[in-house]
Amino acid sequence: MPTTNLPSELFKLAVVRAPRRPVVSEENARRITYDLTSTLYGDLVTDRGGADPRVDMVATATAYASASSDLIADVDALKVLFPGFDRVDDYMRTVMRNAVKADLKNLVESADVLGMTAATYVGDAGYSALKSRLWDNVFVRTVLGDQAALRTEEVRTLRLLNLIEKIASNDPLLNTGPGIWSAYMATVVLPGDVFPMPDVPLPTEPQTQPAGPDPVPAWSVELEELKAAYAEVRSAYDEQVFLYRNERYPKRKETDPDDSLQPNVLKHDPLVLSEDVVIGLKPETKDRLEQMGIKPDFVYMPYIHERFGSEIRRLGRLIHANRDRQMVVQTGGTLVQLGNECVQLAQEGPCQPFPFDQWPGGAGHVRPIGIADLKVVRTQLYKYELGEVAHVENILQGEKRTRTFRDLRRQESTLDQEQETTRENEQETQTTERFEVQQEASNIIQQDQSNQAGVTVSGGYGPVHGSAYYDTASSTSQAEASSNATKYAKEVMERALQRVVERTRTRRTVTTIIESEDTTEHGVDNTTTGTGGTDHVVGVYRWLDKLYYNKVVNYGRRMMFEFVVPEPAAFHLFAKLAKPMSNEVMEMPPPFTIRSFEEISMDEYDSYAVQYGATNVKPPPQAMVSVQAAVGYEPTGASYEEWKTWTTQVTVPTGYVAISAKATILMSEGSGQYVTFSVGSSETVTRYESEVLDVTAVALLSGEVPIVMRCRNNHVALGVQVFCKPSAEAIQQWQIDTYAALRTAYDQRVSEYNRWLNQQTISQQITGSNPGANRDTERTELKKHCISFITGQRYESFDALRNNVAPFGYPEFSFDEATKEGKYIQFFEQGFEWEQMTYLFYPYYWARKKEWVNILHRNENDPLFAKFLQAGAARVLVPVRPGYEKAILHYLNTGGEIWNGDDVPTPDDPMYVSIIDEIMEADGNFQGGTVEGEPWLSKVPTSLVYLTHNGTPNDLPDFSGDLPL
Known part of the structure; x- marks a missing residue:
């Protein structure tokens, strides 16, 4: 009878190997040298x-x-x-x-x-x-x-x-x-002594942006030098103030006032450092003063406070604004912590043409890994054979037996809404599943590949396996690859059969729990009233086993390229950080490092404000303020008073104390004319002519400071300016208030960050990420890097499109460049079977060591995408599309020439020539495939039983005659 026992495809696999070295006779026939x-x-x-x-x-x-x-x-x-x-x-x-x-x-x-x-x-x-x-x-x-x-x-x-x-x-x-x-x-x-052409130099290694040294270390050094110089100048001034407080004017001699003129006890302005003090400063401090344009003979302290303070604050703000910031980015379903890797991309104006090559020249320094054989394990039924005894039915002479069969239905429901229904029909006519081995083999392969951190199963080729050595032609590579493929196929078959055996045994021991109302009666009558009754009846039921005939068929060859891509997710994460949506990125608050309010200085407080984002920090008290009072007497008419007295007071601003005073005296000349005055609790000062003098022996007073004058002169005027500095209590209170404001701002930032983090976590749990979209992202990134490896370029030249083109400002493209770039793009998009690309992610420790901690914290609901984000490197295998092998090899060996012709001359490279020979040998010879290795049989137990009896013919299906071993 006509057979319907056609072979079926069990599973596919691809074996990557070195090209086979042809024998001498084949080499001479296939090559023209x-x-x-x-x-x-x-x-x-x-x-x-x-x-x-x-x-x-x-x-x-x-x-x-x-x-x-x-x-x-x-x-x-x-x-x-x-x-x-x-x-x-x-x-x-x-x-x-x-x-x-x-x-x-x-x-x-x-x-x-x-x-x-x-x-x-x-x-x-x-x-x-x-x-x-x-x-x-x-x-x-x-x-x-x-x-x-x-x-x-x-x-x-x-x-x-x-x-x-x-x-x-x-x-x-x-x-x-x-x-x-x-x-x-x-x-x-x-000829090999001329070709291939020497490699075109690859583009220069990429430089980390921004170019040039990091300015922060230099700013930090300059800041420390400024602080040291400022501290020394202030210390010298405080010591000078203390010494000047002991300088007092001599007492007025009442017996001979005209001969006791009292000179000013200070030789200069008390707000200016004396020359002796300036000489004693360190050379570095004097150099810093000179760099800031401050002359050594006029170190005026109010200007010193203003100039040094503003410069220290400016550098502090720069340092904190340019510190390493930690950004947290949501990418898909994961939160990624990144350092200051990402430079914000500048906004560009109208697109300018690329200033170098119009399209890339040269090629990458890569070589094909070898040949991949597409192998298919095909199977077909060999025969049925009787197995072990399943049941023996004994019917004595004269015995009648009736058996009732019931239909079992069982249903289980779980809380996660998964539902499983198992139905068993026990009946006299039994069936078995035709494709159980194929299904289990597929499950075995999927389970094996699920343990790999990558996509190692190609949609067209199945799992991809490789041999140890690729980069040289080998006379035994094809035999070894065939042997390994057959071994792998048998291993998968054995494991699949074991699963089928286990499943079949389970089905044999199922116990009926729920009975339905449908019943079927089956009876055996061995009585004289029945059809038998002449002898005992023995019915032997035996299990049926299926034997399958399996073979490995080679259906064609592909030239393969292998790439190892470092940190494949780097640009994907960079793009998320460089141009994130507002709800996808958040800066991680820096640690709060101020241990006490005493660490806050008047010169650096605003750098802390920048660091912690505090906006309500009040400026510190001014380093020096002054208050003044003045009085004058002028006689009117015939009025004349020999003695005149004036008393007033000045109010020291809250939080300040008086430290010194400057008095300005204007009086008419004459014998016996003088002015006596005092500021606060200082001793009285007597002067006999107009002059300006300093009073340093002023008590550190706050609140109201009295000024008293008594003079003997018809024309007199007195002005007093009292200088004040912040009190220790005021400075401490300002430090406490500033610390509180900084802490409040920091706590608010931490709260906002935690709230955002919780929102992203909840969003991730609800929405997750699309595994299909994740695979597209992985493949796109890996494909981009592979093309860079092959071409030795980084896509800088692709600028056929122009922005803001006159007269309407629309984006338009250059016809010439679009044509050139189109040929280039088409060649690499069509020259490789990117849809059959397989890849494997390697662990984090192959990445930059300083990024290990960040990489390990990347997580994702999609396990494979998480491996992509955490990968230190990725191994990628890409097959060349049939018909493009010579063109790809020609591109690599001519330094980047895209070949658009039919016949391509090949360089005398043993590996390349072996690949071309083997591809050409296979061309057109695999319509029906070529059997590799020896076929083998595999036994599959079934749930079928067969009734045997003496004299019963064995009419089970048997195709062994058509399938020789």
């Missing part, structure tokens, strides 16, 4: 070994292209040199592997092509020179990287010459159609 000599070739060899090989090689090729008469200028000129070759090429592309040697020979030797025998053509004296000329033109076009269409035809012509040479030598390779096709598709290998 350069075996001639020429002047151009010798010059290129010399240039390749020079100090600047790429520049020298380009110069040599340019000279040849501009001056040599052997240059083939275009395709038409090539066809003139090799007439009729396009007819041979058309024939081969039409018949492909069905080519016939006789037909090919007749075509080649026809009048439209060679017009002579192949042997005569090859043996002609000018053949070698013509062939050498063709090779030289291939060299020139490869070095210059121009005229891709012409270079394609030149390489194709070299392959046709190779085919003609084999016809001339009657090569046995041409006896079969596939042999002719392999000779026609042979790889043109460029």
Whole structure:
């Protein structure tokens, strides 16, 4: 009867291995090597070994292209040199592997092509020179990287010459159609002592922004120097004030007032440091004063307070404003703590063209990892066979037995609203699940891969496995990969079968708990009234087992690239911090480091205000204030008083104390004229002429300070200015108030931060993150980094779009740049099977060490996305799309030339040539796949039973005859 036992796909896997090294006979058949000599070739060899090989090689090729008469200028000129070759090429592309040697020979030797025998053509004296000329033109076009269409035809012509040479030598390779096709598709290998071209230098290593040294350390040093100088000047001034308080004016001599003129006890302004004090300052302090434009002979303390105080506060604000800030960013469902890694991006005006290359040149220094074989484990039913005894039914002669079967229904509900329903039908006609092994094999693979920190299962290829060595061709790589693949397939099958066995056994021992009202009766009648009754009846029920026939089938090969990307989530987190939404980022409050209010100084308080965001901090008391009073007498008419007395008082501002006074006396001259006065509790001072004098022996008074004057003069005026400084109590109270304001502002920031943190946590619990969107983010970031590895560029050149274009200010793109960039983009988007990319995340300790703590605190509801955020590196495997292998290798070996032709010359690199040979060998040979390794059988127990009896024929399905082992 016709069979319906068709094979089914059990699961897929991809095995990455080194390319297989071809045997010598295959190598000669599949490769066309350069075996001639020429002047151009010798010059290129010399240039390749020079100090600047790429520049020298380009110069040599340019000279040849501009001056040599052997240059083939275009395709038409090539066809003139090799007439009729396009007819041979058309024939081969039409018949492909069905080519016939006789037909090919007749075509080649026809009048439209060679017009002579192949042997005569090859043996002609000018053949070698013509062939050498063709090779030289291939060299020139490869070095210059121009005229891709012409270079394609030149390489194709070299392959046709190779085919003609084999016809001339009657090569046995041409006896079969596939042999002719392999000779026609042979790889043109460029000489290894010239190619590949030297690497194009990669862009300079990225520099951390902002460029230049961090200014904070320099500001900190300058701040400490300022504070030290200011402290020394203040200390010297306080000591001078203390000394001057002991300077007193002598008593007035009543016996001879005219001869006892009293000089001013101070030689200078008491608010100015004396020259002796300035000389005693440290050299660093005097240098600082000079840098600030303060002359040593006039160190005026009110100006010192103002100048030093403002400068210290300015530096403090700068330091705290530029300190390392810790930002917390919500990215998806995780909260990430970042340091001062992110520089806020500047707002740009109209887009300016990129000042360098219009589109990237050069290529990255990467190599393919090897070949990946797409292997599929296929299975089909081999046969059913009887297993162990399941049940023995004994019916004695004359016995009648009736059995009732009931339908069981059982339902369980859990609090998390998950519902599971198990239904068992026990009936005489039993069934088994067709795809139980396939389902369990899929579950096994998914469980294995779930233990990996990454996506290691490709949608098209299944799990991707690799061998130990990739970067060299190996004669045993294919056999080892096949063996490993078969071993892995068998292991998965065994584990899947074990699960099926366990599940089947469980089903056999289920006990009916709930009975339904539906019943089925089954009876056996071995009485004389029935159909039997002549003998005892013994019914043996045996379990049925299924045997499956399994095999590993190779369905094709892919060239694979491997990349290790450092910290793959870095830019994703940077973008979140650089341009976050207002509800996605919050600055973590810095620790409150002020242990006591006594640590707050009048010079640095506002830097603390900046650090903790306090806005209601009051400024400190001024370092010095003054209050004054004045009186004057002028006689009117005939009135005249010999003695005049004046008493008043000045009010010292709250929180200040008087420290000194300055008196200004104006009086008329004359014998016996004088003025006596006192300030506060200071001793009286008597003067006999107009002058300005200082009074330093003033008690540290607050509140009302009395001023008393008595004079003997008709014309007199007295002005007194009392200087005050903040009291110790006032400064302490200001420190306490400032500390309270700073603490309140800090507590408020902490409260706002905690509230935001709780909101983000609740939002994360409610909304979570979309795993599909997370996979897209992972793949996009990894793909971006892989393209950077391949191309050796960081996307700086892609600026075809212009902003703010006249006359309407709309964004518009440059047609020329868009065309160039489009070809570049298309090549890399289509040249790789990005949708089949697999990746694995490596732990945090491969990242920057200073970021370890931050990385470990990144969390996410999606476990795989959490691994992405915490990854110190990521390993990525990407297959090249079929048909792009030669173009990708050509791009890497020519320093970035994108090949748009068909035939690509290949450098004489053993690994590259092995890859091309193996890909070409596989091309077109895998429509039905190739079986690898030995098939094997696997037994699957079922829940079916089979009634056996003496004489009962075994009519179970058996396909073993069609499936040889």
